[in-house]
Amino acid sequence: MLINLWYVAEWSDTVKDKPVKVKLLGQNFVLFRDQQGKVSCLSDVCLHRGGSLSSGRTIRDCVACPYHGWQFNGDGKVEFIPSEGRDFKIPDRARVDAYPTEERYGMIWVFLGDAPEDERIPIPEFPEYSDTANWRALHDKWDWKAEAARVVENGIDIAHASFVHPMFGEAETAQENHIKNVELHDFWGRSWNEQYPPELTGGFLNWRKLIRRDRQPTETIPTWYMAGMVVRIQINLNPRMSLIMFDANTPIDEHNTRTFAVQLRSFVKHPLFDAGSRKRLHKIFSEDQVILEQSSPNYLPETLANELSVKDDRFMSSFRRARRSLIEENGWLIDSAVVKAHDGRKSFAIPSPFRRERADLRWVMDPVPLVPPLTSAVKIVDQAELS
Structure with a gap:
């Protein structure tokens, strides 16, 4: 699990007038809205006696701990301690880590790390989402008992479709499917592929067979983004009909992943067709x-x-190499073994931007332990990459 990346924490419409608890990177967080509607994200551990802030309530622009009523603002700073009264001077270190948030594509994105704003890998662009005249959006989510990087790699692996997804491929045509082009950048990549899937079936009077004939050449364009562990797949069924899948794959912990999925279709855009689309997505x-x-x-x-x-x-190897660079060169990998050794006995916090700015403060919670970056002398060289 990597810090210093944007991740999707929840759907926007889930966070209303009450705090919401979410788990990302093995840590608990609280989401809440202030009076202007802005979403804040804080570490979900009260620094006083360990209460869960998400079990409390919102009071004006703060979230109040259910244990002793301490109120934390959107910057993580304690604004009020009821037992001490309004005249009490609250110490500067009375704060928890707070994280930048953005709302895009119906999702709440949270930056979990301390990297300066100008050094953050940006949230992927998704211009089709707001083009409601030409695209119909369907929102869904899915939980996996698998690591997020495994889920991402599966999403961009076109070859497996011929064996796992009868809707998209056949074993007999696996050798014919091929990559036409690859475009790679530091923290995202895209490929253009030609596949020969079977005829589409289903729908009223089997109308979907009109979309694509058997083994009709079909262009599939998968893209991976390190930010959000996003997989975007565009399938051009024919010159007039396309599907786009935009999946943000959030690491709940090292064993579990939650996918926040947005499916767009450029055809049959009436809501009556959503049930069929959702059924096929779940399949x-x-x-x-x-x-x-x-x-x-x-x-x-x-x-x-x-x-x-x-x-x-x-x-797929291009995604692995980009991920490894963040581990080996930047040292952004959480040391899950150390965290597990302290399970139930110690709380950690993902380091936040303000923690970097105020390193002089004696923060109550220690930062989550990270695997040190490798020196150039001990970096792993893959013979498979060199062949």
């Missing part, structure tokens, strides 16, 4: 779930040398 997720939750190891191997790769895997 695809269910087919992938069977594979991912039985894969070993649970985690994405840190080096390609631990799995045998072929030429068709080069696009």
Whole structure:
């Protein structure tokens, strides 16, 4: 699990007039709205006696701990301690970590880390989401008992469709599917693929067969983004009809992932068709779930040398290399083994931007332990990448 990335914490319409508890990167957080409607995200541990802030209530622009009523504003600073009265001078260190938030695409994005604003990997662009005249949006979510990086890699792996998803492929055409082009950047990548899927079926009087004939060449364009662990897949069914899947894959902890999914379609945009679209989406997720939750190891191997790769895997390998650079060069990987050793006995906090600015403060909670970056002398070199 990596810090210093944007992650989707919850759907926007879930956070209303009460605090909402969410879990990301193995840590608990509280989301709440102030009087202007802005969402704040704080560490969900009261620094006084460990109360869960998300079990409290909102009072004006603060969230109040249910244990002793301490009120925390959106910056994590204690504004009021009821037992001490209004005239009490609250010490500057009476604060918990607070994290930047943005609301986009119906989602609440939270930046979990202390990187300065100008150094943050940006939230992926999704311009089609606001183009309601040409696209119909369907929102859904899915939970996996699998690590987020595994879920991302599965999403951009076009080759598996011929064996896992009958809707998108057939084993007999697996060799014909091919990558046409790949575009790579530091923290995102895209590929263009041609596939030969079977004829679409279903719908009233089997109308979906009119969309695509059997083994009709179909362009599939998967994109991975490190920010949000996002997978975007665009499927151009024919020159006039396209589907877009935008999945933000949030690490709940090292074993579990929650996917916040937005599916767009450029055809049959009436809400009456949503039920069928949702059913097909769940079918695809269910087919992938069977594979991912039985894969070993649970985690994405840190080096390609631990799995045998072929030429068709080069696009997935680009995601692995980008992820590894954040681990080996930046040292952004949470040391889950150390966190687990303190489970139930000590609370940690993801370091926030203000913690970096005020390193002079004696913060009540220690920052979550990280795996140190590798020096150039001990960096892992994958022979598979060099072949």
